[in-house]
Amino acid sequence: MASDSTSGSEPISTLQRVDDPVLSVDDDWRITYLNDAGAALLGTSRAELRGDHLWAAWPDLSSSSVANSLREASEADTPTTVSLPPVEGTTYRARAHPSETGVTLLAAPDEPGADADVSAATVGDTDRTDDTHDPGHKRRDHRLQRYETIVETMNDGVYTVDRDGHFTMVNREYAEMTGYDREELLGAHVSLVIDEETSERAQTLEAELVDGESTVPSIEAPLRRADGSTFPAEARFALIERDGASERIGVVRDVSRRKAREQELERRIDQQAYVAELSRRALEGEDLDDLFDDVVATVAETLDAEFCKVLDLEDGGEALLLRAGVGWEPGYVGDATVGVGTESQAGYTLRSAEPVVVDDLDAETRFSGPPLLTDHGVRSGISVVIGTVEEPWGVLGTHDTSPRAYDPEDVSFVESVANVLATAIDRRAYERRLKRYEVVTEQSTDVNAIVDSDGTITYVTPSVEEVLGYEPAEVVGGNFFDCLAEERPAVLDRIQALLDGAVSTVSGELTLPRRDGSEAIMAVSGRNLHDDPYVDGVVVYTHDVTEERRQARQLRDQRDRLEALVDLNGVVSDINEVIIDSQTRAALERRVCENLAAADSYTFAWTGEVDTAAGEVVARASAGPHEGYLDEITIPYREGEAVSGPTATALQTGEIQVLQRTDEYEHEAWRAAADDAGFGSSAAIPITYDDRQYGVLNLYSERENAFNEQERTVISQLGESMGHAIASLERKDALMAESAVELELALPDVGDGIESTLDEPPTLRVDRTIPYENGQYLLYLTATGLDQSSVRAFLEQGDDDTVRRFRPVESDDGVSLYEVLLDQPPAISSLTTHGGVVREVTIRGQNAVVTVELPSESDVRAAVKALQERYSGISLVTQRQVIRESRSRIEYVSTVEAQLTDRQRQTLETAYFAGYYDWPRSSTASDVAEVLAISDATVSQHLRSGHEKLCAVLFEGDSTD
Secondary structure, eight states: OOOSOSOOSSGGGGOTTOSSOEEEEOTTOBEEEEOHHHHHHTTSOHHHHTTSBHHHHOHHHHTSHHHHHHHHHHHHTOOEEEEEEEETTEEEEEEEEEETTEEEEEEEEOOTTOOOOOOGGGOOOTTSOOTTSOHHHHHHHHHHHHHHHHHHHOSSEEEEEOTTSBEEEEOHHHHHHHTOOHHHHTTOBGGGTSOHHHHHHHHHHHHHHHTTSOSSOEEEEEEEOTTSOEEEEEEEEEEEEETTEEEEEEEEEEOHHHHHHHHHHHHHHHHHHHHHHHHHHHHTTOOHHHHHHHHHHHHHHHTTOSEEEEEEEOTTSSEEEEEEEESSOTTOTTTOEEEOSTTSHHHHHHTOSSOEEESOGGGOOSOOOOHHHHTTTOOEEEEEEEEOSSSEEEEEEEEESSOOOOOHHHHHHHHHHHHHHHHHHHHHHHHHHTTTOSOOOSSOOEEEEEEOTTSBEEEEOTHHHHHHSOOHHHHTTSBGGGGOSSOOHHHHHHHHHHHHTSOSEEEEEEEEEOTTSOEEEEEEEEEEETTOTTTOEEEEEEEEOHHHHHHHHHHHHHHHHHHHHHHHHHHHHHHHHHHHHOSSHHHHHHHHHHHHHHSTTOSEEEEEEEETTTTEEEEEEEESSOTHHHHHOOOBOOTTSOOOSHHHHHHHHOSOEEESOGGGOSSHHHHHHHHHHTOOEEEEEEEEETTEEEEEEEEEESSTTOOOHHHHHHHHHHHHHHHHHHHHHHHHHHHHOSEEEEEEEEEOSOOTTOOOSSSSOOEEEEEEEEEOTTSOEEEEEEEESOOHHHHHHHHTOSSSOOEEEEEEEEEETTEEEEEEEESSOOHHHHHHTTTOEEEEEEEETTEEEEEEEEETTSOHHHHHHHHHHHOTTOEEEEEEEEEOOOOOHHHHHHHHHHHSOHHHHHHHHHHHHTTTTSSSOSSOHHHHHHHHTSOHHHHHHHHHHHHHHHHHHHHHSSOOO
16 A cells, blocks of 8 residues: 555555556666565566566566667657566556656556557547557556556545645545545645644655655544544655655555554453463462452443343342442442342343343343342343353442443353353352362372373373473373372373273373472373374373362371371370389380380380390280291391481480381391381380489381381370380389498599597498489488588589588487488489499598499499499499398388387378378368377377378388387
8 A cells, every 4th residue: 555665656556465466667768676476577586576677677678669668759759558478378468657757657468359459559548539540559558557647546535745834635534434535625624624743744755755765654643524534544644756846645544443453453462361360379279358349340341231240149048138239329239139030131040041131121022130230221231140140149230320231242251251160160169168278279180191091191281380390391202101100000001091982981090200209199080082183192181289288188197197196195104004013124115015015006016125236126925916026137236336217226325216107127137027027117215214224125017107206206205205204114123132232432532531539430321312303313311420521521422513412310329310402413313213222331541432233234334334324433442242131011011010109000091091191181180180189299199200200110120110
């Protein structure tokens, strides 16, 4: 419609869209312009011919008489008609238009039957009539004249304006599209039809055209009609020179329909985009009321409707509630209801499988308008059921107060929105049924692929990048089975059967690797679609269920752990009773193992200790159905050498060791034995008390990851309880033993500043050591021949200030009793763990001799080593076996009775059986006094004296009266 040249003699130079050949040459006969048809006539492209001589480009033309006719016409400045040489069997005639800058040829094929051999010299100006020519010649001249009328008959408006912006020519179409007469336009300024801004833009483009900065300038702007209205127009223009001045030629097209189509297309695109966005938000689980509010606002705006509503079918299905809406009077939304009968549009819609469209409610015969519509003057609208006719949720509707014909696309848009709302509502209901377990994410977790019969992946959805981290191009072409993270024979066999065509569908679960090294658990199903020409393979559908499985596994593990913890607490409670009741270490360990192995949470238990001669850990007791396990394993342990495995490590470090998966055992023999026994996890608990190691308790469960933090805390306390019990049994054995080992230990450099108050060497006897839970120790000491300052100086030796309290209790004739509170364990505590006691400390000059008594079966070396760790200079002087006085139960009872007076025994016995010692008390001291017919003070005196004598026999072994 616009020329790509700034030169030409007539408006025809702008008609590049004309199908017939057009070309222009300058005064030197060089081609300055040709259209596509002209280039095709010469058998080449427009770009290749620009600037070539006409005679070189068309040799047949230069050798004919046409060349002379063209030169004569140019020199005479007179239009002429010539016959052109045939091209591929077609004869052309051309109208030559000379100008100041050259000649323009307008060519056309001869009509069939016309005389093709006409001399150009005999052809005159088309404006003259030659009666000597036959009728065919006249028709050819008339054909050439059509080029001069094309502009007039074009469907586009054509105009020319001079440099000052005044119209010099307009065609019929331009006059009609603007509503002006041609005479009104000619000579008028362009501001008659365009605004100032458009005029300035045109002038700018014209300047660019002159400067060669633009070749096909165009403007899209509103054109003003004679009645003042406007319409969108697109103008293309070029420049021509006439009589030394340039004119702008414009071709104008009314683009109202195109704009309308574009706007309509944009509206449809916006509708589709909104439906897609709404779908995404519905999948994300957005609050339904927020979704409804957005829908009614957007649908009303998109369709330019006055009203929009979402009606919710209430429970029971007896009414529709106006849940959300725009345009309605205040107070209606959230409160107004519509009947569900067929007399209303909404009720009718509930029973309609298709959208219900009302162009004019006044003319509607299917139903009448409910008060909600008539109160607002509604005349037209679209309503669609949300859900299905069988299970409707509600109605989506849009309305106007005037009659309106709705486009099918608008109806489809409302229906699409209703479908999305139904999906969102269904999904929300589904989530509620699943107790909101599943969380809808922004990204799709479905990865679908097409696999051919040999397992090659021919297509995969782009979501593979979102879910697994791989780009589709990395997956396509690979083998499906190579993509699996692990082998699952049952599922793989079914998929292979699907590829082979043996089955039509499969389902199951597979594990796929992600790019980051993690694994995704995918629910997989497949369909054989080899017969579908668009697929020609097996479609594999996968859905990421990793999070669901993780949460289910977590819930299951939490339940198992809670059950195990409850079970364990019950077992520990029973074991504590076992510990209290057991009379020997062997019985204690055996019964602890039996109780643990009998628990539902555990399957096998055993205790072990180090056999220093064999250099390994050996079993002391075991229980459970896997006794053979101990025969299959050997656990090396040598002092000073590196150890491995939970059992040896627990013994070496004194800390509980847990292995949550027994397939992680370091040695193959251990792994094989654990696998044969069905062990899933294990724990090794050191049995310790007061830093002494008594062995290790090993516990096994069929569960993996069985020993969580709470379980570890409980079973570690079990190890401490066993250690305490074993230590108590050893002390009991030591006390009850008829023989013992007596040690004398030399302790140098302890007597600085200590002098005896008597003639014999001073002594310090430890009468009792009482440990407190906060780590402190209370000591009762009897000092002979030592004053108070010397006793304290002896106790405060060393760098640590451990004496918290020092109190003299009583003193008599050089013998004193002291009460001492220490912040740190005294040396005596290390002996206690070996069942030993310090009998006496004798100070001779600067040195001291410590007399220690141990059970006869005690490890003397270990006991001495424990003392040497506290006092580096201590050494063993003598070791001897001694015979200890042993008392039977009868002897102890006799001793107690011998110490009590008859009145003291009577008072104690009466108080005991009267419930004086119960809690709460059944009888008070006054009640006992009343029974015995004595005073309350006398009862208190008898009870105190009796208690003192009982404690003396219990704690000192003899009586004091």
